[in-house]
Amino acid sequence: MSKRLIREALNIPSSEITSESIYKQRRRLIQAAMSAAILPAFAYPSFARAAGYEIPDDLPRYPGPAWLRQKLASAVRNPDLSVSDELAPYYHIITHNNFYEFGTDKRDPARYAQNFKTDPWKVEISGEVAKPGNYNLEDILAPHALEDRVYRLRCVEAWSMVIPWLGFPLADLIKRFEPTSKAKYVHFTTILDKEQMSEQRSSFGTIDWPYVEGLRMDEAMNPLTLMAVGVYGNALPPQNGAPLRLVVPWKYGFKSIKSIVRIHFSETMPETSWNVTAPSEYGFYANVNPAVDHPRWSQATERQLPSSLLSPNIVDTLPFNGYADQVAHLYKGMDLAKWF
């Protein structure tokens, strides 16, 4: 019998034991990573080590491009905007992903994104801003110091994880490009690359690629809204949305768009991918709301991963994913059942 089953029989949450039992799976992942020349255990300065994050030696680490490493290493924890919940294990964070461009199974992105090319990377800033342009990611990041923030992430599919991101406030980035008074919304676009992303080639897809997400300007400027470049003290793995992704912790995970190549400002509300694909299921706002169910998933509770088989880790979902104090005022007077 595997150790995990024994553990589950004894009802010990798997996060309490460094699970050497996932060894085989890890081996496979490492092999994939090795083939992509992302070697585990690099000698590079790492925030992960300083912060004491537990990354088992047999799992791949993602040091990121050389120019990013010093920045990652000198990140500081922001305790005011971090939750104190127990972190999801590194293994779960890098192998359980919704990144449909690489496949619809949660395990697909970790399998198929290892060779995804994320450096060099350009981001186009366009629309209602004084300084539009096509910028190198390095230049976009240059003036920003990185923070380490532990956020809850709640997926619309009713599972959740607690994740330590490395990033900087989106507000700081937006201010640099000087939006005009007409900038009411921010649009984000994921890279369109049929060669690297198999689902973008699928004939039976329901999403009109590239993936697009968006925020109202005041949501984008909220101090919680993060542009992330790292996780667990290292650079973002490709399956987690490298090299640049959004993290909006009070909204369902699909709002937190990955591998961003375009940030656009406009007066009109963006047509976001899931909202266009199934408007009755996914709204533009997508604020976490236990009172409004999705047709397929109750939003009243969530399974927080890691979840053991025989006693699933079901917890109550909180309004705005527990961030009501910081963001509820943004929606004052709005009927949240209508604007779901």
Add this chain to the structure above:
Amino acid sequence: MVSGEKGRLLRWWFFFLLLLSPLAALFVNLLNDNLGADPAKVIVKELGFWAITLLWLTLSVTPGIKLLGWRWLMSFRRMLGLYTFFYAVLHLLSFATFLVGWRWDILLTELTKRPYIVVGSLALLLLIPLTFTSTKAMQRRLGRRWKKLHSLVYPISLLAMLHFIWQIRSDFGQQLIFAILLAILLGYRLYLNRRS
């Protein structure tokens, strides 16, 4: 090919174990921690996938006999039907245990409020009378009514298809394949009906 009674027995065991192997594979993968970071969901989906696959195979017996002349298929129709029920029940049990943790409040709302689960439950419910009247003795006892009762398998297949279709997210490739196969399997019955 072994013939006679011994051959039949061999063939029976072969199919019996073959249809059990997806469950065995799932179990081995679970013991080896091979199902990823969220084995609960993987198990539920795998079992659902095998339930619908076996249902489609059950529906393939008649066309298989009539079109290909494989009369031996007939002796496995019952086994296929029972395996469909078996995997569907495990699918429900793993959903209730691994995903819902037998929280009755959650289970009740899931079973009544999620359209895709309502049709799935209905399909499973309708499979029950078929399962318990699947024996030769029952077939004899019910006579003509047996056939009528067992044509419930057609609405069941439509409900299962709907259950699957309502789960479409970003890709409908799998659902399309199952729908095309079902259209062929049911269309063939319509064609037979028309002719007679």
